[in-house]
Amino acid sequence: MHFELTPEALLAQLGYTKTEQTLKQISDIMDNTKGFENFSQHIPSFNDALAVEKGFIAMSNTENHLKIKCNEDISADNLSEFRVLVKHWAEKYKLELKQVENKNTYYIIGQN
Secondary structure, three states, X not given: OOOOOOHHHHHHHHOOOOOHHHHHHHHHHHHHOEOHHHHHHHHHHHHHHHHHOOEEEEEOOOOOOEEEEEOXXXXXXXXXXXXXXXXXXXXXXXXXXXXXXXXXXXXEEEEO
């Protein structure tokens, strides 16, 4: 079963309030992410899995992409599992990620 994740639904899944600004931002992100419709339905479950390891998916304030990020106070064990989870998800859905230098933050660029 395949369903399309609407901008409104994605905002709600990621914990954002629906405003004109957030709707425009998420719509721009969706339009700017290559192959977004092919993996978007898996974002909510991935976000839930990240939460276990103190991570989350958020809208970037500097780029038109979603970002995968972990809390700054993450333990070494959680950080290791966070990285494994991100790598596995990227490989499974054939995603190109861009890591922010010296940070545990990754931008979801799109599918390869």
